[in-house]
Amino acid sequence: MKEMIRYGFILSLICVIAAGLLAGVNVLTRSKIAAQIQAEEQAALKEVMPTAARFSEVKPDANKEVLYYKAFDNQDKLIGFVFKASGKGYSSVIETLVGVFLDQKISAIKVISQNETPGLGAKITENKFRDQFRNRDSLDISGVQAVSGATISSRAVIISVMKKAREIRELIKNER
Amino acid sequence: MKNLIKEFTKGIIKENPTFVLILGLCPTLAVSVSVANGIGMGIAATFVLLGSSLIVSLVRDFIPDKIRIPCYIVIIATFVTIAEFCMKAYSPVLDRALGIYVPLIVVNCIVLGRAEAFACKNNFSRSFFDGLGMGVGFTLALILISAIREFLGSGQILGHTLIKGFEPVFVFGMPSGALLVIGLLLGFFNILKNRKS
Numbered sequence: 001m002k003e004m005i006r007y008g009f010i011l012s013l014i015c016v017i018a019a020g021l022l023a024g025v026n027v028l029t030r031s032k033i034a035a036q037i038q039a040e041e042q043a044a045l046k047e048v049m050p051t052a053a054r055f056s057e058v059k060p061d062a063n064k065e066v067l068y069y070k071a072f073d074n075q076d077k078l079i080g081f082v083f084k085a086s087g088k089g090y091s092s093v094i095e096t097l098v099g100v101f102l103d104q105k106i107s108a109i110k111v112i113s114q115n116e117t118p119g120l121g122a123k124i125t126e127n128k129f130r131d132q133f134r135n136r137d138s139l140d141i142s143g144v145q146a147v148s149g150a151t152i153s154s155r156a157v158i159i160s161v162m163k164k165a166r167e168i169r170e171l172i173k174n175e176r
Numbered sequence: 177m178k179n180l181i182k183e184f185t186k187g188i189i190k191e192n193p194t195f196v197l198i199l200g201l202c203p204t205l206a207v208s209v210s211v212a213n214g215i216g217m218g219i220a221a222t223f224v225l226l227g228s229s230l231i232v233s234l235v236r237d238f239i240p241d242k243i244r245i246p247c248y249i250v251i252i253a254t255f256v257t258i259a260e261f262c263m264k265a266y267s268p269v270l271d272r273a274l275g276i277y278v279p280l281i282v283v284n285c286i287v288l289g290r291a292e293a294f295a296c297k298n299n300f301s302r303s304f305f306d307g308l309g310m311g312v313g314f315t316l317a318l319i320l321i322s323a324i325r326e327f328l329g330s331g332q333i334l335g336h337t338l339i340k341g342f343e344p345v346f347v348f349g350m351p352s353g354a355l356l357v358i359g360l361l362l363g364f365f366n367i368l369k370n371r372k373s
Contacts, residue, residue, distance in 0.1 A: 007243045014247050018254040025258050040268060042195035082242075118209065119329065119346035 045069060045082050048099035049109045052079060068168055071099065080107060083168050087160025089114060090121050090152040098161050100138045104169065109133045109161060122151030129154065135176075138165035180305045187309025193286045194317035195365050200286040203277045204318060205354040208292045209279075211334050214322030216270040217277065218315025220259045222308070224281050225290060227255040229307030232295040239296075249282070256281045286314060324357050325349065 052071035059066055068083035080101040086093055090116035092094045111125045123129060124147055132144045139162035141162050146154035193199045203221070207213045231251050239247045260278050263271045271278065282288065289309055295303040327333055329349030331342040347353045 003217060007240055010238070011243055011246060011250075014250050018250050022257055027259050029261040029265040033261070036265060036268045085312075117350035119344060137202075155255065 036094075044097055044110060044136065045071075048097050048110050049080060049082055051107070052099075053084065064173070066173065067159065078102070081168060082119060083164055085157075085160040085164035087156040087163070089116050089156040090150070091116055094124070094156050094160065096157055096161055098133075098138065098165065100165060100168075104138050104165065106133045106136050106138045106141075106161075109157070111157065116150065116153045120147070121150040123147045123150060124157055126154050129157075133161070138162065139169065144151075181302060183302050183305040184309040184312075187306065187313040188312070188316065189313075190308075192313045192317060193289075193310050194314060194321075195362055197286075197289070198362075199289055200284045201315065201358070203280060203284060204321065204358065205351050206323035207274055207277050208318055208325055208354055208357075208365060209329065209349055210273075210326045210332075211322045212270070213220070213273050214318035216253065216263075216267070217274055218318045220263065220274070220278060221281055221284060221286065221314055222311025223259050224252060224255045224284075225287055225307040225311040225314075226304065227258075228252045228287055228291055229295040229303040230300065230324075232291045233298060233300050233303035235302070236296045244296065245288075245292075248296075249286060253282045256370065285334050319360065321357055325353055327352060336351060 004041045040053070043158045046052070049055075049071045051073060053074040054072045054076070055069045056072070058068050058070060067083075068081050070078055071082055080099060082097060082099045084095060086095045088094075093113070094111060094116070095113040097110045097112050099143045100107070101107055109130055111130070112124065114122065116122045116124065129144075129147050130139055132143070136143070138161065143156050144154070144158055187193065191197060194201070194204055195249070200221075203217060207217045222364075228251050232248060235247075256279060259281070260271075263274075263278060294306045298306070323333060325348045325371060327338065328345050328348075331337055331339065331344045348357065
């Protein structure tokens with residue numbers, strides 16, 4: 001019995017020290033991590049909408065996830081929207097960031113998360129595939145060449161982008 | 177001093193964790209797709225190994241034998257979490273590439289193995305060099321495997337294309353390719369060892 005208490009005490013002591021140390025490291029790195037996430041998000045937005053100077057989030061509720069972003073140019077004029085589309089690919093859920101202009105033409109896309117087969121499906125992240133989306137109608141994408149050997153991954157991107165674009169169009173219509 | 181150097185170098189060749197002790201193969205299989213990942217994983221694991229070896233050897237008289245494993249796990253997990261925070265704050269790209277394998281260093285058998293087999297029986301300075309040697313050995317092994325895999329699997333080294341027009345062999349980018357490379361390297365090192373003796 002006495003031994004049990006002693007072991008419990010030693011183990012808790014170690015845990016308390018470890019927790020204290022981690023709390024300290026957390027305080028030191030927390031703001032940096034938040035800034036990194038923010039910077040990464042801004043960089044990704046900028047990549048699919050290079051002409052925009054500023055983005056603003058559109059949320060249904062303060063605590064809910066972002067529905068889409070509005071993109072403004074340097075004269076603060078609305079020039080387009082950025083949204084995130086996701087669809088099931090061959091071996092993972094593929095998330096794509098899409099920038100569209102006001103006339104629904106695609107500015108650019110960027111695959112931000114995927115875990116497709118390396119060398120095949122994973123090629124959807126390459127410029128050769130991405131650049132084909134430029135200036136196409138986001139509501140009716142046609143003529144995009146699938147990555148050879150990776151039809152499922154390629155179609156997942158195309159269809160998810162198109163589906164999300166139609167959803168977003170409804171939302172934007174209500175707003176205007 | 178000579179002893180300390182020996183503790184350091186044994187982890188690199190004679191007791192290399194990957195090729196001789198065959199420990200920690202799970203992260204090795206998973207992250208050795210590119211040299212950059214290999215180096216990142218190696219540095220993170222070396223940091224954890226060093227930290228946990230140091231602390232374990234310092235508190236070895238204080239920890240009762242019966243509860244040593246949970247104590248070691250807490251110490252190791254603390255260092256892993258510190259490494260993860262730092263990676264998220266200073267190198268988010270690497271953090272995303274390594275993903276779940278950073279927190280999984282906690283259960284990397286090299287780390288617990290060294291705490292259990294070496295640091296709990298040896299003093300502070302010897303444990304330090306043992307941990308450093310093992311970490312460097314693990315990192316070098318990872319770099320070797322990932323260099324072969326990155327070259328064959330995507331035709332690149334550290335993101336630079338070496339030979340124009342080289343058609344990559346996809347299998348080397350996948351876990352099965354990692355098993356092939358590790359198996360062949362193991363065989364190669366065994367042949368070398370047998371030749372020597």
